[in-house]
Amino acid sequence: MSNHTAIVDRYIALWNETDDARRRELIAKTWTASASYVDPMMQSEGHAGIDAMIRGVQERFPGFRFSQIGTVDAHNDRVRFSWALGPEGGEALVKGTDFGEIVEGERFSAVTGFIDQMPPAAPAA
Numbered sequence: 001m002s003n004h005t006a007i008v009d010r011y012i013a014l015w016n017e018t019d020d021a022r023r024r025e026l027i028a029k030t031w032t033a034s035a036s037y038v039d040p041m042m043q044s045e046g047h048a049g050i051d052a053m054i055r056g057v058q059e060r061f062p063g064f065r066f067s068q069i070g071t072v073d074a075h076n077d078r079v080r081f082s083w084a085l086g087p088e089g090g091e092a093l094v095k096g097t098d099f100g101e102i103v104e105g106e107r108f109s110a111v112t113g114f115i116d117q118m119p120p121a122a123p124a125a
Helices: 001-018 020-030 046-060
Strands: 031-038 043-045 066-075 078-087 094-103 107-117
Touching: 001 020, 001 066, 001 078, 001 094, 001 107, 020 031, 020 046, 020 066, 020 107, 031 046, 043 046
Parallel strands: 031 107
Antiparallel strands: 031 043, 066 078, 078 094, 094 107
16 A cells, blocks of 8 residues: 555645656656546646646646645555645645556556536636
8 A cells, every 4th residue: 555655645746846857757757658647627648748737737726736635545556545736825725536547566557537626616707
């Protein structure tokens, strides 16, 4: 289980990493080259796609940080964990749960995300 926790720790860290080179290094260490990510709002494939997706989230939510909620739940090559996104030092505005498939004992081949909490959308003008 500790290996699963280490992978999730790297995963959360790379979503928070704003240095492009360091983030790409973490992506290579955490994801397979052909990995995929999908949630209700976005999807990407491969290291370059995942990097662009994360950079886009960081640009949309400047100063926000991801954090893990609770503990990692895992069995075999599957892992489940929850996260929160909010301003550093502030209350989380978005929360979710991700499910990942781990291959080679240390990297994600796929992650599927679910949004558990999101602020209400602003009314249309």
